[in-house]
Every structure is written in structure tokens, then in C-alpha cells.
Amino acid sequence: MMDCDACGPLLSGWMDDDLEPDERRAVARHLIACAACRERLRSYGGIRHLLRSLPRPEPPRSVARTFHARLTTAGSHPALDGGHAGLVDWGEPPA
Numbered sequence: 288m289m290d291c292d293a294c295g296p297l298l299s300g301w302m303d304d305d306l307e308p309d310e311r312r313a314v315a316r317h318l319i320a321c322a323a324c325r326e327r328l329r330s331y332g333g334i335r336h337l338l339r340s341l342p343r344p345e346p347p348r349s350v351a352r353t354f355h356a357r358l359t360t361a362g363s364h365p366a367l368d369g370g371h372a373g374l375v376d377w378g379e380p381p382a
């Protein structure tokens with residue numbers, strides 16, 4: 288799990304869409320969990336980008352249900368080894 292020190296330097300890249308997919312996912316995951324970094328990102332002036340790309344802190348129930356269902360039905364699928372990476376890609380804003 289990324290911490291704030293690791294997340295901070297990536298926030299400008301996040302705003303510029305200039306991160307590797309892995310970095311983007313890691314930042315997205317951190318932002319979901321970390322209000323401090325969400326606030327930091329907001330303070331950088333990325334409001335418009337933030338609205339487009341920041342994952343909602345609380346996903347709609349349908350999304351949470353789907354996510355939970357996939358987690359619980361996926362079992363020990365080999366592709367999911369390593370912490371369920373890639374199950375949900377929060378990193379791509381809608382076109």
C-alpha cells in the first residue's frame with residue numbers, strides 16, 4: 288500500500304495524466320483511503336481534473352456490490368494473486 292510520502296510526488300503526474308498505469312492505480316487506491324492526499328490534490332488546483340478522475344470515496348452501492356461479489360466469487364483464481372490488483376481500474380476517467 289502506497290503511503291503519503293510516496294503518493295505526494297505522483298500527484299502532479301496524476302493531474303497531468305502522466306503516470307504509468309501501475310502508478311495511476313496505486314495513487315487512485317491511496318486517494319480512496321486518504322483524505323489528506325485528496326485535500327492536497329485539491330489544493331494543487333486540480334478541481335476540474337479531480338472531478339473527472341478521482342474515484343468516489345464511496346462508490347455507488349451497485350459498484351460496491353459488484354466489487355464485493357467479484358471478490359467473493361473469484362476465490363483463488365491465479366490472476367488475482369497479489370492482492371486483487373486490476374479487479375477495478377479506478378484510474379481511467381471516462382472519455
Ligand SMILES: [Zn+2]
Pocket residue numbers: 290291294317321322323324
Ligand atoms: Zn495520503
